[in-house]
Amino acid sequence: MLDDLRLFIEISRWGSFAKAAEELGIGAPTLSKRMLALEDKLGYPLLLRSARGLRLTNHGQAVVDEMADPLLALHAKSETLSTLEAKTFHLLCPQNLIIDPLYDALQSFQSQHPDIQLHVEPANSVALLSQKRFDLAIRVGELEDSSVYQKRLGQITVRVVVAKEIATTQTLFLPFKASQIPATDEWLTLLAQFNHVSYVGDITLVRKLVGSENGAGVLPMTEIAALRAHSKTAFKYIGDCQFTRNIYALWPNQQIPPAHTKDFIEQLQAQCQALDYLQGAILSLS
Template sequence: MESLFHLCKSPGMLDLNDIAVFVRVAQLGSFSRAAQALGMPVSTVSRRVTALEEELGVTLLQRTTRKLSLTVQGRAYYEQCSEPLNELHDAERALTETQRTPEGLLRISVPVILGQAPFFEFVSDFMRAYPRIRVDLFITNAFLDLIGENIDVAIRYGDLHDSSLVARNIGTSVRYVVATPDFLAGRKLPQKPEDLMGFECVMINARNNQAEWLLTKGKHRERVHVTGPLSSRDFNSVSAFVYRGHGVGFLPTAYCDEMLASGELVRLLPEWASPEFPVHAVYPTRRFMPQRLQVFLDALAAWQSPSWRRA
């Protein structure tokens, strides 16, 4: 499949197909991975990039036996071409999709906190509603490169730092300070945030088993330095050790609401909680949106997730 755009190359003009191939090579950092993504032979990918370099009169890619990297000119050219090319590609696709039922592959990245039954049920219902959409799901706390990994949409918690992405707010989340009754047995309950410094805590993303928790009560804010026997990189494991009585946890409501209701966990400092932090659906900046992404975003906005409060 050598033609990416149904456009002709006029004399003296650059071939947009060559530019599209170069952009994909730059994104994936490999001729072979780009060839696989584009459905082309590696030799065709290499030939098209070489043809583009000859037309421009510059070297875009530095090739060695071990590494492929952009030259200074290649980086500048990629930054100028990638987004307009995406818009052109989406415009062409939008023209062919406007009268169709939403279909095609939808690649979705979500954090580990969503890797539970409620979200799986939501995706299952969505696929039944749109049987011609296929889903490729990434469950990871890593902030994947949506363009480089060719991901359509990601759900992310907290403040966003990538200004090149479109962000749609879908809710807010909050954390509570909790522990098991067995862990608290014989201990004096904390009366103020600083009392937590006397408790063993189970933390997320701590350094040297030390962390700082920010708690709020109305307009009051307190930062508390906590320590403990265990830290992890995801709330699934943090909550598991809190449930097993290894210390106090600072857990999102999705991980503690049911156990608070059943009495298996106790909320400490009930007037205090984390600041509310936003939950966003983010996707690459594009003027034209594939129908499969539009209907997914609409379904997501209508869904009430137990891990966030509706925006």
């Protein structure tokens, strides 16, 4: 009804169906039918139609006096919705990625959009995206939620690493579920070398345990890069087994991401391309 009321206001301004229809881009017969339907809904006539043209009824004039200004203002405001930009941006991301290899992308996005209130939820546990409010999510590994759109940013190789001083350790820290480890004979043989396999549900914690020489760990290259950068300890790989995990950017609702989301994805992609270990490369420990 609000749309039809706005059409009626425009008709009252132009004084004829033909002129109003031309300005609105609507056929005059269609406009006339919609006014008849509006009058039927309201229960009283709005227009007096004659060979000399249109005149407002008393009810019609009362509607114009009451509704013209707010309806035209509302229409003008609604015209800006197509270019409206949100003032907040919600990012879901693995903590170990956003505080280190992808931090520059986050900082760059914030610098380019200083007016945006950025809400970052850094967590290594994977929650169903359908239960979260987000504009962009970063995920690594197999995706379980098919209700969102995705773009592959890169990939990370995973290997078993240990401090050289305790290279014969019988303890292995595993940050992945058994279903995430390749069920190949090579991996099963490698895991069988350890008497104690401990599941630790946080990749950063596994890295700290390996760095403190508490045992070996199955770690992605992102964490091995952190070991190299922040530890004076020498490390080595155990065996040749490896697998890769893809890095994805995910967003909801529409195939083509909104402008801010697109900007952030481009920053992330540039950062992934700048770091070879985010493109599947294996870091040297020599």
